Amino acid sequence: MNKVKYILNKIKPPILRYILVGSIGLLLIFTFFVGSIYVGFWGKIPYKKELSNFQYQVASEVYSSDSILIGKYYLNDRQPITFDQFPKHLVQALVSIEDERFYEHSGVDYPSLLRVGLKTVLMGDKSAGGGSTISQQLAKNLYPRRNRNKTNIVVNKIKEMFIAKKLESIYSKDEILTHYLNTVSFGDNTFGIESAALKFFNTRTNNLSVQQAATLVGMLKATYSYNPRIFPEKSSERRNLVLFTMENNGFLSEVAYDSLKVSDLDLDYRDYDYSSGLAPYFREEVRKQVLQWTKEKNDKGFDYNIYTSGLKIYTTLNYKMQKLAEESMVEHMGKLQQDFEKSYGKNAPWISNDALINKIVRRSSAYQSLKESGLGDEVILDSLKNTKRKMTLKTWGEDKEKEVSIMDSIQHYMKFLNTGSISLNPKTGEVLTWIGGVNFKQFKYDHISQSKRQVGSTFKPIVYTAALEEGIAPCTYFSAQEVEYENFEGWSPSNSGDKDEAYLNYSMEQGLSNSVNTVAVKVLEKTGIDNVLRQAKRMGINEKLPREPSLALGTGEIKMIELAKAYTSFLNEGIAVEPFMIKAISTQKDSVLAQFEPKKSKNPAFSKENGQIMLEMMKSTINSGTASRIRSTFKLSNDIAGKTGTTQNNKDAWFVALSPKMIHLTWVGLDNHEIGFRSTNLGQGANAALPMYALLLQKMNNKKEFDYITKARFPSPSSQVQEMLDCDPVKRDGFFKRLFKNPNKKKTKKFKNQT
Structure with a gap:
């Protein structure tokens, strides 16, 4: 220490001595500061072992059947x-x-x-x-x-x-x-x-x-x-x-x-955001299924996380077909929305029906939140009506940014038509396209996997199949006259035709292809309600259905995915195939963790012969029945069978199309079930739902890569089936029967509820 002092005292002038002492002091302080960081005083510094073994949080990837990346799940x-x-x-x-x-x-x-x-x-x-x-x-x-x-x-x-x-x-x-x-x-x-x-x-x-x-x-x-x-x-x-x-x-x-340096940026931006990109409803359903799979695996001691484990999920979705399906949906739904709003004009329920508007507002999260805070109904409604802020309102054209209240926003979305459509490979159940709604960002609810709606006349093929299975010949005739059923509170199904229809008697084929309600109920009565319910279950429908005559008209509420399963049986000799969407799950390095196979019913739901008969009946629906605009308006000559459906008060529009290599279901309606289409002409399945399929098929016909679907042909029915269907489609009552029948008067009787 004395030597240090001696050396410092030798330094002249004193200012240099002070600078040196200060510099040494700062150096010591800085050295101590750096040392304190190294030993972890300011936070731990990782050891080499930790640095040698760090793991990334890796996004899981979702691929289409043609190996195109369509989405990710990640933190x-x-x-x-x-x-x-x-x-x-x-x-x-x-x-x-x-x-x-x-x-x-x-x-x-x-x-x-x-x-x-x-x-x-x-x-x-x-x-x-x-x-x-x-x-x-x-x-x-x-x-x-x-x-x-x-x-x-x-x-x-x-x-x-x-x-x-x-x-x-x-x-x-x-x-x-x-x-x-x-x-x-x-x-x-x-x-x-x-x-x-x-x-x-x-x-x-x-x-x-x-x-x-x-x-x-x-x-x-x-x-x-x-x-x-x-x-x-x-x-x-x-x-x-x-x-x-x-x-x-x-x-x-x-x-x-x-x-x-003079080249363009040439961006091809693709956002893998949860709500954006191709097939968002499909990806959300896949996410739910993979979460369930990881839960089952982790319960057995594994450690898989859909958001961090870098899983690769290979799905059944056809990328190019999904693109065409979404384009067709936008094309059809945009025009249909315009027609729908125009049909109501200034008297639309989302404008003039205050009671309905308030009812729907009371169901909103905004209302419920204010109610939980202790505010009264009148105060809440007034606040939601008069407090305005800038919002972006979705439309089929350009989105509109306006100063609106929450009630204005609810009224705006009250009028939105929604949809669900799904395409399947009927042999395997592989989902080819999946559109759960019109806009995933705005409407998260999936109308394929979550929604249960009345299925209307799309249930009739199940009724007619049960009838054939009970031995009722396809050339059996049923009167189209209206009947009032005393034991069901005077319930009386009607048709959309004129009164002269009361004189007509339809074969089963003609009754189904023209979707005659009175005939469907009489077929149900002759078959027996319980037989029809059993038939529906054999075809894969597990929902509880109403045990009453209106079952024939599709008043039962069924999920789209379950209805699709039932229709696969018509193309698989009676075997129903479960729709599925995930083929395999692997690690990031493509080590397979799980593979998924089609799930089929063990036994046929009906005979091969009756399956052929039903297919011929549904071909008539396309060629000359309620879905004939497939041929007349859209000029499609593909092999197609199908069925339209429209529920009470035009609330739900349906169309099911069957071809040798594809089944397609479409539903169109409103989430607010209190509102329906203004008229049957606009809201019937042939107008509101069928065009979405027709537009898709037109686009597919123009792509050679879909020839295996579009050019596929149904096998010819057996000569025995052709003979069984060889009868006049309609028989008119004889002269004396017409003379004594009043077409304006309903026949009254009891419905025979057979078991």
Whole structure:
């Protein structure tokens, strides 16, 4: 100590002595400060073992049957890839702009730190950059900064330097680049180069062009400011700077640089957001099923997480067909919505029916929330009506931004028609297309898997099948005259035809193809309600159905997916096939974890012969019955059988189409069941539901890749079946019967409820 004092006293002038003492003191303080960071006083620094075994949270991927990525489930949208999947120019772009001496330093670039110290700190030159190496940035990616005040910025920087040095001692340079490019954020909850390449350019990383790679690398400085979708001009400028640094480092020729810097961004943006993209209702149903699968697996000791385990989910969905189906839905529903609103005019219930409006408002979450806070009904309604704010209202044209109240918004969406449509492979049950509603962002409710609606006349084929199974010949005739059933409170089904129909007697084929209500009820009566209920169950319908004559008219409420299952039996010799949507689940490295097979009923629901008869009857529906506009309006000559359906007060419109290789169901209606179509002409299945299928089939007919579906032909029915159906479709009452029959008077009788 005395020697130190002696040396210091020898230093002249005294000011130099004070500077030296101060510098030594600062050095000791800084050394102590750095040491305290290293030992964990400011937060733990990970050990090498931890750094050697870190795991990514990896997004699970959903693929269509033709191996196209259609969606992801994630907490962080990340899909890690290996170094050999990085194109050379991607690595060159990254190193050029972010860390020119990457291959020379061992985690910390001291010359860069000195530059930052002199220029950025002392001279205030912000263009000098931050001085962080790629290794330090990887450290920041793995251990994100918590606090951002000035003291903690210094602490974080030093911690990242220590971690970077450890990383460099564990991993090779290629491995560090791999970890960095798999962890770095590109904004919008997108992490890693693979997810970014798919999002912005709809391509895999190994297919990125030089300018695409430069665009993505350029984003790393400021993911929002240089986002090419939001700020294309700024993104282009930043990309060109990356290209310039590549030329400057000898990775690009001057000619290549001059050519690339004037190229367009050429974005092909695809958002894998939960609510956006292709088939959102389908992806949500897949999510629910995979969650159930992971729960069952984890109960057995596994550890799978749909959001972090990087599962690959291979589905049955046909990507191109789904695109066409969604286009057809938008085309049809947009026009139908206009016709629907026009039919009501100024007297629409969503405008003039205050009682109904208030009823629906009371069901809203906004009303329920205010009610829970203790407010009275009148005060709540007044608040919801008069408190306005800026909202975006969805329409089939351009969305409208308006100053509206919550009640205005509810009234706006009250009038929205909704839909559900599904296409299946009838042999396997594979779901080919799935549209659960008109807009997933606005209407999350899935009308295929969740909604139970009255199915109308689409239930009649089940009634007629049961009749055939009970031995009723297809050429049996039934009077179309209205009947009032005394033992069912005078219930009297009617037809939409004129009164002269009372003189007509329909064969079963004609009664089904023209969807004659009075005939369907009489077929049910002759068959027996319980026999029909048993037939429905054999065909795969497990819902509890009404045990009353109105069953024949489809008053039972059934999910679309269950009705689709029932119709598969008509194309499988009586065997019902369960619709399914997931083929396989694998790990990120394609190690198969589970495979799923079609589930079929054990026994036929009806005889092969009766199946052929039913198919011929439903062909007549298309060729000359209620669905004949398939031929007349849409000019479709494909082999098709089918059935239309319309429920009471035009609340639900249905259409089922059967072809040798595809079954398609469509439902159209309103979520607010209090509102229906103004007229049967507009709301019948042939007008409201059928066109969605017809438009899809027209589009498929124009694509050779769907020839296996569109050009498929039904096998000819046996000669015995043709003979059984060889009868006049309609018989008219004889002269004397017509003379004594009053067509305006209903026949009164008791319904024979056979068992």
